[in-house]
Amino acid sequence: MRENFDWQEDGENAIDLIKRFEQMVAEGQRYFFDVEDLEVIIDYYLDMHNTGMAWRALEIAKEQHPYSSEFRIREARCMAYDDKHYEALELLSKIEQIEREDEDIFLTKAEIYSLMNNHELAIEEYKKALQISENIDELYADIAFEYENMGDYDTAITYLKKALFTNPESFSLIHEIAFFFEMTGKEEEGIKFLHEFLDKYPYSKEAWFNLGIFYNNLELYEKAIDAYGYALAIDEEFSLAYFNMANSYSNLEMYKKAIECYEETFKYESPEAITHYYIGENYENLQEFDKAVIHYRFALELEDDLAEAYAGIGRVASKVGELKISIKNFEQAVKLSPKNEEFNYELGVLFLKTGEPEKAIEIYSEIVEKRPEFGAAWLNYSLGFERSGDIDKAIEIIEKALKHNKDDASLWFRLGGYLYKSGKVHQAYVFIEKALTMDFDKYAELLAYMPELEKETRFIELLEIYKNS
Numbered sequence: 001m002r003e004n005f006d007w008q009e010d011g012e013n014a015i016d017l018i019k020r021f022e023q024m025v026a027e028g029q030r031y032f033f034d035v036e037d038l039e040v041i042i043d044y045y046l047d048m049h050n051t052g053m054a055w056r057a058l059e060i061a062k063e064q065h066p067y068s069s070e071f072r073i074r075e076a077r078c079m080a081y082d083d084k085h086y087e088a089l090e091l092l093s094k095i096e097q098i099e100r101e102d103e104d105i106f107l108t109k110a111e112i113y114s115l116m117n118n119h120e121l122a123i124e125e126y127k128k129a130l131q132i133s134e135n136i137d138e139l140y141a142d143i144a145f146e147y148e149n150m151g152d153y154d155t156a157i158t159y160l161k162k163a164l165f166t167n168p169e170s171f172s173l174i175h176e177i178a179f180f181f182e183m184t185g186k187e188e189e190g191i192k193f194l195h196e197f198l199d200k201y202p203y204s205k206e207a208w209f210n211l212g213i214f215y216n217n218l219e220l221y222e223k224a225i226d227a228y229g230y231a232l233a234i235d236e237e238f239s240l241a242y243f244n245m246a247n248s249y250s251n252l253e254m255y256k257k258a259i260e261c262y263e264e265t266f267k268y269e270s271p272e273a274i275t276h277y278y279i280g281e282n283y284e285n286l287q288e289f290d291k292a293v294i295h296y297r298f299a300l301e302l303e304d305d306l307a308e309a310y311a312g313i314g315r316v317a318s319k320v321g322e323l324k325i326s327i328k329n330f331e332q333a334v335k336l337s338p339k340n341e342e343f344n345y346e347l348g349v350l351f352l353k354t355g356e357p358e359k360a361i362e363i364y365s366e367i368v369e370k371r372p373e374f375g376a377a378w379l380n381y382s383l384g385f386e387r388s389g390d391i392d393k394a395i396e397i398i399e400k401a402l403k404h405n406k407d408d409a410s411l412w413f414r415l416g417g418y419l420y421k422s423g424k425v426h427q428a429y430v431f432i433e434k435a436l437t438m439d440f441d442k443y444a445e446l447l448a449y450m451p452e453l454e455k456e457t458r459f460i461e462l463l464e465i466y467k468n469s
Helices: 005-010 010-025 033-045 051-064 074-082 087-096 103-115 117-131 135-149 153-166 171-183 187-200 205-217 221-234 239-251 256-265 272-283 289-302 309-320 323-336 341-353 357-370 375-387 391-404 407-419 425-439 441-449 451-455 456-469
Strands: none
Touching: 010 051, 010 074, 010 341, 033 051, 033 074, 051 074, 074 087, 074 103, 087 103, 103 117, 103 135, 117 135, 117 289, 135 153, 135 171, 153 171, 171 187, 171 205, 187 205, 187 407, 205 239, 239 256, 239 272, 239 309, 256 272, 272 289, 272 309, 289 309, 309 341, 323 341, 323 451, 341 357, 341 375, 357 375, 375 425, 391 407, 407 425, 407 441, 425 441, 441 451, 441 456, 451 456
């Protein structure tokens, strides 16, 4: 149900009321509360989904104000929260016969119908409320979400558009519309709508910001940066726009500009771990490894369970040849995020490099079981057996991999390599030739595995034949 946070407007007074009410309950006393105070107390407990205390407050309300009708709709809400939907609707219908122009009756009925998954009736009640409400934008949004629950996203977007043009300054409505366009894969339609909106409301930083998100999703990074720039021209302290602009610069491999934008966010909000991580990643891409590690460590100071930061340190350590340090950090990353395929894959690579193929085999066997289409993992899985001296098992693994990835030239090249090493040279060339017809350029992967083929006459001849074909 729609939550009613009006009680929050009373601030400290609301908190004092709740404390006083709970003290009364705890002591078994009866304090007097006026009507407005009890409305605040009941709304608080309903929004906290504590119907037990809400019913207690209603009991006090009926005792102290027996002729006040203000509590009857709240009583219906309590019933609905206790899954007494039909009883709640019956009560509301009785109230409606007396008070026909009370918007809260329609809203509460709509919310109950929504809880019952009867979204068509919920929409009917919201439309009744539209006739008398001053909060038209909120009602349009409510109707939109009912259509979302029915899977009718196009109509949902239509009503969200109505809501936004009713209240063009609503940050949340712009984000909701953008979310719907993104969820339905209609980014280009979303871009068109935002441009139309910006023609009427050019100073909407939220619209420019979401336009940037759409462009970024479509990998139109230059346009995304321009859109974020307009948002920042409207509000130079819009830290999220700096953050997203940094992401776009990073995608363009403009790493220094990305770092500048990430650091700009620190002027307007407290530093966040993920921001330091991204700064470290950009320094890593610039091969400024000392600075990268500094920021990865800053990230961990702010959030000691950020697996990505441990993986970042692990990557840097691997690049500078500190494999033991790299393994330690990747193991921590995997511990914190055991389902992260990338972390597990990289840890397996490290075990192959350090001569621990058994550990690599264990890792890659789990990866390919979950993702049999992951060709690179099959290659390393087989390599673990080859490094252990079991070439026949390595061949068996590649053959199994090819059942799931028959168009992967890398696997055919590796099968040829293993057969060659096991003395089955003629059969090896059958598969090497097959791989050359599939993806000629990947012969370099075979040479990386078996550099001795570079001096093999038959191999050189095959390269010449398929290079020209």
